[in-house]
Amino acid sequence: MNEKFFSLPQEKQQAILNGGYRVFSQNSYRKSPVSEIAAEAGISKSLLFHYFRNKKELYLYLWEHCAEITIQTLRQYGCYEKSDLFETMCSGLKAKVQIMRQYPYLGAFVLKAYYEQDPEIAPAIQASYQKHVDFKTNAALLKLDPSRFREGLDLQMMCREMYWASVGYLWENIQGRELDLDQMEQNFTELIEFWKEIYLRKEE
Amino acid sequence: MNEKFFSLPQEKQQAILNGGYRVFSQNSYRKSPVSEIAAEAGISKSLLFHYFRNKKELYLYLWEHCAEITIQTLRQYGCYEKSDLFETMCSGLKAKVQIMRQYPYLGAFVLKAYYEQDPEIAPAIQASYQKHVDFKTNAALLKLDPSRFREGLDLQMMCREMYWASVGYLWENIQGRELDLDQMEQNFTELIEFWKEIYLRKEE
DNA sequence: AATGAGATTGACCGAAGCGGTTTATGGAGG
DNA sequence: CCTCCATAAACCGCTTCGGTCAATCTCATT
Numbered sequence: 344m345n346e347k348f349f350s351l352p353q354e355k356q357q358a359i360l361n362g363g364y365r366v367f368s369q370n371s372y373r374k375s376p377v378s379e380i381a382a383e384a385g386i387s388k389s390l391l392f393h394y395f396r397n398k399k400e401l402y403l404y405l406w407e408h409c410a411e412i413t414i415q416t417l418r419q420y421g422c423y424e425k426s427d428l429f430e431t432m433c434s435g436l437k438a439k440v441q442i443m444r445q446y447p448y449l450g451a452f453v454l455k456a457y458y459e460q461d462p463e464i465a466p467a468i469q470a471s472y473q474k475h476v477d478f479k480t481n482a483a484l485l486k487l488d489p490s491r492f493r494e495g496l497d498l499q500m501m502c503r504e505m506y507w508a509s510v511g512y513l514w515e516n517i518q519g520r521e522l523d524l525d526q527m528e529q530n531f532t533e534l535i536e537f538w539k540e541i542y543l544r545k546e547e
Numbered sequence: 548m549n550e551k552f553f554s555l556p557q558e559k560q561q562a563i564l565n566g567g568y569r570v571f572s573q574n575s576y577r578k579s580p581v582s583e584i585a586a587e588a589g590i591s592k593s594l595l596f597h598y599f600r601n602k603k604e605l606y607l608y609l610w611e612h613c614a615e616i617t618i619q620t621l622r623q624y625g626c627y628e629k630s631d632l633f634e635t636m637c638s639g640l641k642a643k644v645q646i647m648r649q650y651p652y653l654g655a656f657v658l659k660a661y662y663e664q665d666p667e668i669a670p671a672i673q674a675s676y677q678k679h680v681d682f683k684t685n686a687a688l689l690k691l692d693p694s695r696f697r698e699g700l701d702l703q704m705m706c707r708e709m710y711w712a713s714v715g716y717l718w719e720n721i722q723g724r725e726l727d728l729d730q731m732e733q734n735f736t737e738l739i740e741f742w743k744e745i746y747l748r749k750e751e
Numbered sequence: 752a753a754t755g756a757g758a759t760t761g762a763c764c765g766a767a768g769c770g771g772t773t774t775a776t777g778g779a780g781g
Numbered sequence: 782c783c784t785c786c787a788t789a790a791a792c793c794g795c796t797t798c799g800g801t802c803a804a805t806c807t808c809a810t811t
Contacts, residue, residue: 370574370575371573377770378768387788387790388771388789389771389773392771393788397770500741501741503738504712504738504741507711507712507713508711510715510719511711511714514715515711533704534707537708540699540701580797580798581800582797582799591759592760593801594758594760596799596801597759602799
């Protein structure tokens with residue numbers, strides 16, 4: 344790819360990336376027109392092809408950029424340091440919202456890319472998996488102390504349940520357009536508080 | 548549309564519908580090739596155009612058929628009669644699994660159609676909304692008796708939480724291909740049991 | 752065996768869209 | 782005035798699309 348891309352003003356770069364994330368997240372790789380991405384970014388198709396040799400290069404750069412942004416943001420929010428389950432979820436959420444603020448379709452793009460089957464790119468995507476950080480694996484790694492939770496609670500099921508609710512919540516908010524991120528963060532914080540209320544052992 | 552379609556053997560009809568649900572659920576309306584649907588159903592494109600005047604007619608018939616199947620199955624599983632929240636969820640789940648057994652992509656199709664923006668069909672879809680039955684509205688309608696649940700439990704949040712977890716669970720299982728429906732039903736039943744355990748008031 | 756009607760298809764059409772290239776434009780710096 | 786270079790428009794060859802149509806194939810009836 345053309346290094347000149349990086350000397351573009353930040354907002355222009357971001358517009359291009361967001362165009363890519365939007366289009367590639369809503370269509371399969373093959374049915375995602377480069378022209379649509381260019382239009383979304385407010386530049387001509389030719390210029391986009393000036394920065395990226397071809398469609399594949401653009402796509403793979405987006406993928407790479409995803410990983411960078413994600414890791415960087417998670418680190419920035421201290422997600423790798425926390426030991427408490429709910430604290431981890433809370434900062435994980437804040438990191439996710441922060442990413443969505445800058446790149447609203449990045450999350451959807453990752454998912455689409457993950458399941459993409461086009462032989463032109465699937466192998467390359469498959470070859471770079473180790474970067475996935477999600478609630479499921481996270482929760483499994485956090486050796487939980489049963490004495491902190493309600494008696495007889497099935498901790499494994501609790502983790503899966505919270506994971507699914509997070510997926511469902513995020514998914515619904517991504518689909519629904521017009522996402523109010525502040526509202527979303529607020530809602531999710533309430534949800535975590537709710538979980539603490541019902542899952543943690545009551546001191547009395 | 549051509550009435551001759553209905554005198555096709557049941558399995559052929561179903562193959563056509565499933566082809567449509569698959570393709571339309573994974574691409575936008577405009578980028579869903581009729582030829583792909585025909586191929587999936589094992590017939591020629593020309594024959595498909597013999598049964599349905601054009602793409603739009605096919606799409607709208609699929610939409611209509613969705614509603615029929617959904618309502619019929621929900622009725623069949625007694626979803627409209629139950630009064631207990633968890634019982635309702637349980638039979639709702641079984642109905643959903645039953646539908647997925649026959650039409651694996653119907654659920655995904657409904658969602659895609661719901662958010663479709665193509666001016667050729669969006670108005671028609673928007674004009675037939677009242678048929679949506681989901682956990683959220685269901686739960687709101689079931690006037691819950693607080694004395695059955697744990698003290699101080701936020702019932703509204705509980706409903707939303709269960710709704711999101713259902714969405715998240717179903718969504719993850721739809722994406723993941725190779726869905727084992729029996730396994731899924733089993734998992735979901737366990738999840739409902741888990742909820743009863745944590746949400747219902749303990750008698751002692 | 753011949754017929755005829757309906758089921759089914761392959762070939763075809765014009766239009767549109769695709770990825771990518773080439774040429775033209777316009778403006779800043781010397 | 783010239784050079785450079787960011788940018789865009791026009792263009793190219795190719796594919797794909799929705800939809801049509803004429804030709805086949807099937808098979809019950811004569």
